[in-house]
Amino acid sequence: MSDHHHKETFMTKFVFSQDHKMIAKQYLITGMFMGVIGVFMSMLFRLQLAYPDTSFTIIEAFLGKGGEGGIMTPDMYMGLVTIHGTIMVFFVLTAGLSGTFSNLLIPLQIGARDMASGFLNMISYWLFFLSSLIMFLSIFVHTGMASAGWTIYPPLSALPQAMSGSGLGMTLWLVSMAIFIASSLLGSLNYIVTILNLRTVGMKMTRLPLTIWAFLITAIIGVVSFPVLLSAALLLIFDRSFGTSFYLSDIFIQGEVLHYKGGSPILFEHLFWFLGHPEVYIILLPALGITSEVISTNSRKPIFGYRAMIGSIMAIAFLSTIVWGHHMFVTGMNPFLGSVFTFTTLLIAIPSAVKAFNYITTLWKGNLQLNPAMLFSIGMVSTFITGGLTGLILGDSALDINVHDTMFVVAHFHLVMGISALFGMFAGVYHWFPKMYGKMMSKDMGYLHFWITAISAYGVFFPMHFIGLAGLPRRYYSNSAFPIFDDLLHINKVITVFAIIGGLAQLIFLANFFFSIKKGQKAVQNPWKGNSLEWTTPVEHIHGNWPGEIPEVHRWAYDYSKIDDNGDLWEGKDFTPQTVPIRNGEEEF
């Protein structure tokens, strides 16, 4: 590396950095900023759901004319729900999670000096930044932010006559997403190339940590499916602005028949969900990868069933691209197609079950170090199972009929991918914070953060299933128009209280995060006694990651508590880093 001595200015070090570690931090901070907005929005609309007729100063303060008198308007409610979904799914849990940890960990864990292309990596971040900026600004346009739901089904999203949010707000939404997709594709290509080509000597594919496997497969499904969303968005832009009829046909609105002929909104749904479903796994797999790593390290035990874990990730990824139709069981598509999608969808339960049982077996007979990262990882396994199980209902076309688009769905996906991925992200931040900033986060604040968050997460989303089973549709501004839902108000209040407590608890995390950067305890090189390569790099960041040669790898990343023939720990230590050569008389696992 000849270039790691060149002089760095503030601009090249902190702003237009090509160093993967800095880019990872940029992703994380941007993701956290968007996350604060997304979570805050959800707290506002939870207030509306629990106290529909009560006036709140905070609503008036933040929502302006959409919250005049302290009560939000239906349009504002739908805008908030839409942007909350968009931000959380794409900006926090795709870019914030995968962008951060893929960037940070891929070079560090495979033993590379940096990403294959540092320049593309930088472009990828700045495109993400630009798209975040546009999405953020779109909230403030005078006709209202995009409000057709995060799935932006046309014709609602295509016609400004149908709702005011489908005007400029929607245009900005589409532009922002198009840029986001470009960013995501550049990032993904970089991850794939780096993982396949830049592994250090001895780092066989079968020795890669599961995090890296998860990032690799995630990047592949991203590359396969994101372009389809881009095409869906482009066609929608054509329909909106250039008068084409890809998605629109036979529409009469506000007293006139529109000229659109021959298009079908169902086409949009197919294109959208061809990304939309893999997207769930683009969010979830990195979180599962992180938890695999954290659980194994903190259990002081190898991850159980390493190869089965890889197989499950691949199976999930493959199946995820052929199940999109389960979002469309009730669109009126051919019932035979419904049967096919039911079949493929329910098959996903098999690799998911394998993963869940492997996690549980990893805990068994371990010596669990209950660090905050570990608590979040265990919590993640728990919510992944709780949320995943109701997938058996939603994935079954016959059962989906009566719960489709109800609050039951909201409860399901928030637990299985929202909370699970968020917990995975928190676990990752607590675990790798020393690697990012050279400091430790406060453990006690971490505990407090976990306990409040875990209890609130269950308190919010468990009762929500029952509201859905009572038949309450999602995206209802208020259920006061239906006396049959009057008795749900109590449950809604409970949910809102938990949501607000859980939301405010994130302030603990933010305080811990930002103060620890400056004032945290200084980190040691390998605080959690991990095996993987990132813990062999110096605490202070340097270009190229390792001061001398890149270390060679001689074993997999999970030799925790390995014993010799006498039943004693090798060298008396309960971990053996990947760089340690196979000892005399030791068998490689």
Added chain:
Amino acid sequence: MKALFFILIFVVIATAFWQFFKLLGLTKKDQVATEKENNINGWLMLGLGVFIYGLMLVSMFKGKTVLLPKLSASLEGEHIDNLFIITMTLIFVVQFITQFLIYFFTFKYRGIKGRKATFYADSHKLEMWWTVTPTVVLSVLIIYGLWTWNNVQDLSDAENPLIIEVYAKQFQWEARYAGNDNQLGVGHVRYIKGINTMGVDMTDKNAADDVPVRELHLPKGRKVIFKFRSQDVMHSAYMPHFRAQINVVPGMTTSFGFTPSVTTTEMRLNEDTVEKFTAINELRNEEGKEAVEFDYLLLCNKICGSSHYNMQMKVVVEEEADFNNWLSQQKTLAQVIK
């Protein structure tokens, strides 16, 4: 400006958290879990497990009363309910077992200094078990599910079904019975004019005897086939008591069918309904609102604009004779549109 004030408050709260922990000296010490913390958090994790169990049990018993009546109001819905009960039972069994394992293991194996974790990295036998078991269980679910799905979706074998068009627009439902010939007149948005709100082609010979209504009446025991059209954006026709839902898509016709099996009067006497509505009316009484009676409903269940949350139509199920009587009193399209 008020917003800035709130943001400032949040920043102050966050700072206060850090300062509080700093004051207690907690930000200075070693930030890796000690044996004591493993112990405390192990117990707390057990507590979280208990909390989740408690939540499940409370929701199951307290939440039961808010659910839809267990009795399906359509014949086809009964199959769905059976499948639902089987799946739900399975879910609860698996949930109880796996959550127990997670939190119990976390508690039992909480870190102790000097304890050696067991190096146990793989077992083909175990992997086999938890691949094969879900596969077998899922096969049963899939087969039963597909059978039910085909049963519900298949409209071809209905004898003399009642044909009704349900028509959606922002933010209202309308409907049209096919009349004496049981054939709907052709409809298209370009025919919408004045009182002809559903856009029926009045030159079509099937159109004249169609009956436009603003409230659905259905005969008990006769298969009803609904044809759905939308004039503007997507809507979704959701009739939860009948276990029925289908999207209403502009530019195409979707359909769904079921056989109503419980009249409105009978459903009002159903014990689940009585329990639910007693509770609802108590609440309404507290708030000074008038009491309500049970009615079947058609709701919009696809986001469709500002008043999405209030797009509904009343549905009445009655004995066939009453139904025929009601229908004969309604005006036909020919009478409405001169």
